[in-house]
Amino acid sequence: MNSPVVIGISGGTGSGKSTITDAIQKEVKDKITTIPQDSYYKNFGHLPPEKRNKINFDHPNTLDNELLIQHIQLLKSNQTIQMPVYDFKTHTRIDKTISKKPTKLIIIEGILIFENSELRDLMDIKIFVDTDADIRILRRIQRDINERGRDFQSVVNQYLYTVRPMHIEFVEPSKKYAHVIIPEGGKNKIGIDMIVSKIKQIID
Numbered sequence: 001m002n003s004p005v006v007i008g009i010s011g012g013t014g015s016g017k018s019t020i021t022d023a024i025q026k027e028v029k030d031k032i033t034t035i036p037q038d039s040y041y042k043n044f045g046h047l048p049p050e051k052r053n054k055i056n057f058d059h060p061n062t063l064d065n066e067l068l069i070q071h072i073q074l075l076k077s078n079q080t081i082q083m084p085v086y087d088f089k090t091h092t093r094i095d096k097t098i099s100k101k102p103t104k105l106i107i108i109e110g111i112l113i114f115e116n117s118e119l120r121d122l123m124d125i126k127i128f129v130d131t132d133a134d135i136r137i138l139r140r141i142q143r144d145i146n147e148r149g150r151d152f153q154s155v156v157n158q159y160l161y162t163v164r165p166m167h168i169e170f171v172e173p174s175k176k177y178a179h180v181i182i183p184e185g186g187k188n189k190i191g192i193d194m195i196v197s198k199i200k201q202i203i204d
Helices: 017-028 065-076 133-147 152-177 189-203
Strands: 005-011 032-036 081-087 092-100 105-109 125-130 180-183
Touching: 005 017, 005 065, 005 152, 005 189, 017 032, 017 105, 017 125, 017 189, 032 065, 065 081, 065 105, 125 152, 125 189, 133 152, 180 189
Parallel strands: 005 105, 005 125, 032 105, 125 180
Antiparallel strands: 081 092
């Protein structure tokens, strides 16, 4: 079996990374292994809850990139991995993993995947989803309230004090490493079609 094609999809919070991933999966048809960087936050279970709540989870230091890199290397060598599962309500890893098998196409998705040079070097195609900040914050509010049990004020505070500053410091500068920049995320059908066409060509 040939080494899988690894695609990195980055962009700010709420930019539409998952929408791009879903569009690729729908069009390419082949089974795709998706690895969200969010699953690789460090385990902060040793800290009391009040300290966990004050951690800046938009800073690269909160991510276990060493484990993520190891797992991508294993997938590229056609080995199955056990991906960790992260509980965003408690900021801890739970005591179970998800088995991920190597496939023709592996997608790594996350806001900080281009920030780490060793991780970048494992990617064959790097895509940055570029969406306006006002749209991204609205999507972030909706997601964190509906899926992560947060209240409105806590989401707004987190955006103002950590998400936005870290986006400016780390996420936006990493855009320069992308092979392709897709404006307006999942609504950019022409951009998605071009990406899908290139992926099919590489896989074939």
